[in-house]
Amino acid sequence: MDKQGTTALWRSVESKSLELEKSSSDVDAGKKAPDSTFSEFPKQIREYLNSHLRKDVDRKKFLKVMGASLTMAAASCTPRKIEKIIPYISRPRNTIPGEAVYYASSYHDSLQVSPVLVKTVEGKPRKIEPIDDHPLSKGGLNAHAFATIWDLYDPDRLKSPRGKLDSVFVDISWDSVQKKISSILESSKNIRIISKNSFSPVESDLVNKFVSRHDAKEIIYDSVGNIQEIQDGNQDSYRRSVVPYYRFDKADIVLSVEADFLGTWLDSVMYAKQYATRRKVDSKMQKVISVESNYSLTGANADERFILNPGTHITFILGLAGTLLSRSSYAKNVKIKKLLSPYSSSFVTKETGIASNVLERIANSLWKHRRRSLVVSGGIGTRNAHSGSVQVATNFLNTILENEGFTINYNVPYYGEFQKISSFQEQNDFLEELKERKIDTLIINKNANPFFDLSSSIDWDKVLKSVKNIIYIGSHLNETAEYAHFVLATDHAYESWSDSYTQGVYAVTQPVMEPLYETKSLGNIWMLLTDLVKSSGDTQKWFLSYLKSFKKSYASRIKWENLLKNGFYRSKLPKYLALRFSTSSLVLTSKLGLSNPKGVLLGFYSSTSIMDGSGGNISFRQELPDPITKTTWGNYALISPFDAKAYHLESGDIVEIEHNSHSFEIPAFIQPGLAKGLISVAIGHGHSSSTQVAKDVGVNVACFSEFSKTGINSSAISVKLIKTQKRTDVATTQLHNAIDDTVDHKGTQKRVARLVQNTTLSNYSSWVDIKKRKEEKIAKTHGKGLYPKKEYNSDYKWGMSIDLNACIGCSACVVSCYSENNIPAVGREEVIAGSEMSWIRIDRYYVGSEDEPQTLFQPILCQHCENAPCETVCPVVATTHTEDGLNHMAYNRCIGTRYCANNCPFKVRRFNWFENWEGKVQDPMQYALNSDVIVRSRGVIEKCSFCIQRIAEKRQKAKSEDRIIRDGEVKTACQQGCPTNAIQFGNVKDEVSIVSKHKKDERSYRILDELNVKSSIHYMAKVRNDLWS
Amino acid sequence: MSSSNVIVAFVFVSILVFFGWFFFSPAPMVGNAPVQPIQYSHKFHAGELDLDCRYCHTGVDQGKKAGVPPVETCMNCHSSVGLSKPEIKKIIKSYNDEVPIEWIRIHNLPDHVRFTHAPHIKALWDKKGPIKEACMACHGDVSSMEVVEQKESLNMGFCIDCHRDNVDKGAEITCGTCHY
Secondary structure: OOOOOOOOEEOOHHHHHHHHHHHHOOHHHHOOOOOHHHOOOOOOHHHHHHHHOOOOOOHHHHHHHHHHHHHHHHHOOOOOOOOEEOOOOOOOOOOOOOOEEEEEEEEEOOOOEEEEEEEEEOOEEEEEEEOOOOOOOOOOOOHHHHOHHHHHOOOOOOOOOEEEEOOEEEEOOHHHHHHHHHHHHHHOOOEEEEEEOOOOHHHHHHHHHHHHHHOOEEEEEOOOOHHHHHHHHHHHHHOOOOEOEEOHHHOOEEEEEOOOOOOOOOOHHHHHHHHHHOOOOOOOOOEEEEEEOOOOHHHHHOOEEEEOOOOOHHHHHHHHHHHHHOOOOOOOOHHHHHHHOOOOHHHHHHHHOOOHHHHHHHHHHHHHOOOOEEEEEOOHHHOOOOOOHHHHHHHHHHHHOOOEOOOEEOOOOOEOOOOOOOOHHHHHHHHHHHHOOOOOEEEEOOOOOHHHHOOOOOOHHHHHHHOOEEEEEEOOOOOOHHHOOEEEEEOOHHHOOEEEEEOOEEEEEOOOOOOOOOOEOHHHHHHHHOOOOOOOOOHHHHHHHHHHHHHHHOOOOOOHHHHHHHOOEEOOOOOOOOOOOOHHHHHHHHHHOOOOOOOOEEEEEOOOOOOOOOOOOOHHHHHOOOOOOOEOOOOOEEEOHHHHHHHOOOOOEEEEEEEOOEEEEEEEEEOOOOOOOEEEEEOOOOEOOOOOOOEOOOOOOHHHOEEOOOOEEOOOEEOEEEEEEEEOOOOEOOOOOOOOOOOOOOOOOOOHHHOOOEEEOOOHHHHHHHHHHHHHHHHHHOOOOOOOOOOOOOOOOEEEEEEOOOOOOOOHHHHHHHHHOOOOOOOHHHHHOOOOOOOOEEEEEEEOOOOOOEEEEEEEOOOOOOOOHHHHHOOOOOEEEOOOOOEEEOOOOOOOOOHHHHHOOOOOOEEOOOOOOOOOOOOOHHHHOOOOOOOOOOOOEEOOOOOHHHHHHHHHHHHHOOOOOOOOOOOOHHHHHOOOOOEEEEEOOOOOOHHHHHHHOOOEEOOOHHHOOOOOEEEEOEEEOOOOO | OOHHHHHHHHHHHHHHHHHHHHHHOOOOOOOOOOOOOOOOOHHHHHHHOOOOHHHHOHHHHOOOOOOOOOHHHHHHHHOOOOOOOHHHHHHHHHHHHOOOOOEEOOOOOOOOOOOOHHHHHHHHOOOOOOOHHHHHHHHOOHHHOOOOOOOOOOOHHHHHHHHHHOHHHOOOOOHHHOOO
16 A cells, blocks of 8 residues: 555456556556557457458448348338237236236255245246345345356256157156156166255155165265365264354454355355454454465455465464464363474474464464354365365364354254265265166266266266166256166256255245246155155145145244245254364374375366356356456466466466376466465366257366365366467456556546555554545546536435445356346357446456455446436437436437447446347247346447336335335345345435445545546445454 | 439428328327227226226236236126127137137337336326226227227327426436336
């Protein structure tokens, strides 16, 4: 931070020198950037357009065709196409045609449970919204949950059960498939079921019934490792193989070792909510320390982030434990003392790369806040050859700090009460059985995809071909399903009954529509397989009555109707039972920490957009930029700037990564802040199955992890990196629509540096003073302006506040906006050309050196300026200012000059270069479109409307009730999407509204205020907690 | 006449015809009265029987759409009235076979326009007379029509005229009121 109260920000390694040079030198600031790095269009736009336009049409031909079309237009003055109105036979009670009906439900997959409110219009789900009074997530959802609506209407979904005839799938009826399968099951001796872990007690119960009836065995695996690492570690340390309920809101200090608890780790939405409650700028502000080798969302938001050498997690944690041992209740334990004696601070520093004074500082703060601190570790980036070993070390540290029962609760676990993930020994036995052809029937449960997710230590192709009968149960035909003999098509969660249970909250998943296709719910299918249902008639009814009685064991005190209405039931918290740490578990872990992997190491991470890859067929998820790398459509080999120099690599160079005779090619991407020696690659990409979107996007690397009977190493795999001569374009959005740093009204201001205002807790009061003085100075420079001052005569003036202290950059708002406003996904090529259509984007800035940068996030959407530069340049007055303060866009007026986009200092206007919807929507994708928002056509500019359709709806409602809209009644889609309540929307004319209060907050500021555009969005500065108290 | 004069005259006449057509021709949809699958008489039901419009168009004062009634609504009376008439037989068949009747839309706004019925009904209806007084402003006197036809152009000028007259009652004339 300099004397002006600003910090130098940069966006990428490639643009860093340019950006920092500019903001540090006042003299050069007036000059234009030398090339089009920051221009509205990327350099290659001309070639790109040429390649997409029809080459056979030259100018003469164009005129001919145009002449003909004019004649035809004149001749076609016939009445409009006949439209039909098809009413119900009998309308459901309490529905008004065209009005939305909301159903509380819960969506669950192997990663987490999302409490959702499904908005349905005329019987079809249209949008996923959060449940605000849910006791755990408290009205938050992640990008993954918002995207489930597109999964429902995915044209690639399985539409009926299938059977294989001469190695080709053919559709068959449920009756015949049931008969065939039951005869197979009767004659099978060795039945195995492979599943991913599940949060549904009823589905798990039905599988167990099948298992006991057919003497089968179920193998449950974890595709990411979030749960299994913790479960196995807790089994060793406490003899309790569950994942606890973490309370980040109760911790004064949080230490995260590689656990991305704000992004992809366990119940990240709830953790984000808890985290946000402790970000208020006061003496009770939480301190978050992140120690990691990959650059995660948690690392980006942490108050301090330290880079750990890859694969040295245990060494670091035990190093901390060793430092604290003498003060703890274990001080006199000779056995432990001996185990930890090699972890001297010099050894730990040498191995982990964390300085000894840092280690000392972290240890002291943790100790000072014992019982109010929390140490977490885990995720795919810590999986090593001994599953749970990192968790054992973490457990020991938490035990020393006496955190159990305070910030960690084992009584209402996140996972593990009704189901356990199979140990690696069991998984290994299963693989051995497969290899030895001992299994005659293999059932693949609920979209499980071992071929894609698990290691290639066995030849899946050969092994799966040798199994006599494979029955696949799922919604999409994935890689493993291609080998099945029978495919049982499942409903989507919004078409079927199910339930979920986590952290003491039981929820029912209820169908909100009739199944689109000939599919059945998972519970139903297992009832059929177990012969619990004799008749093949209305099996749905049978399952529903089973679920109703089953519910009693989890939620006996609530009526079924109320459970459906609320969507959840929280039982009373049981009394806390203390756990005893078993010191013997530390024996193995303390040995592992002594020998750490060296050299070039390959590690995996799961990205916020794709996760484990099971939802990869949704184009919106593929197009969602990763919060840190800002890459879309595929995965990259992330490499530190230090290593990139050593290998002479630039982002986009294709490298070959070699490991034990396997190798794969992947484009490199320079990621500042990554640990030296680490190559980090996202999992979940590189599908080879027949799904349209996900096929051949990126590379599947999960098969490179080293599987053994004790664990799976996916954090530090020794590999060889070879640079090839090939190059490819990187589909990254980090320099697209960048706010221009070169133009200024005086030419001397440092624009970008003031965009994301940030300070530290220790500097906070002096920062506030500087900020006030600057604002006064800027206010003085504002003249009267060319245009008359805008009067707002309406009852409303809409405004927004965005708290950068709460914003974690998770991008849930972006997906929620896509879904609400019918924004198209444009595909990899067009992202490279810079024509992605997102109305809200999260700008990511780095501060500091390339090796250890801090990260700042800033959501940028249309600022709805009072003196909007776009409005004055539109030649056809398509964009105007409304009485209630919106910068409004009339699409049918727009003729596509793009003057507005050019004149917008925030670069939030998007041009439809191509027809993005017309002719591209496959049935039934049209149902995912919001009928309240227009679908824009080619040649039109579009941008954030502040969800004008939602304002209109509430305004009309208020009008019919003779009142004005209440504060909090209108919620924009991005506001609803935000799991940390960083975005608030409301009426600025109302003095007591939340936005009015935020506007007056001392952290509040407007971006590019020196231009006197008077934006309607107030940002609140980010404050990092730098105090070590 | 030289050829240049012919061209000038031709262009002049074309322009005259174009502007005449543009400004003075009736809106294309006025008078549109398609033959519906059921010969339903508004004149009889809404006129002679004086049924409230909302008996069938239930959502009109609550939401966006007026809505066409489900055939169940017809069956409230026609399960016992007029059973022998051919049109009623069609209704009963539709109800029993569960095949909805496909009505032809008459009042159809262009794309890019949003219209919500409820606030308009509220603004136009003083609650003293029957609700049809409010409906008439845009739909004409439907209760006197044997076959429903479009009476007003429903184009932008038609909307704006009324909104301008009612600004004091809260009608708005910014683009964002209807175009979003």
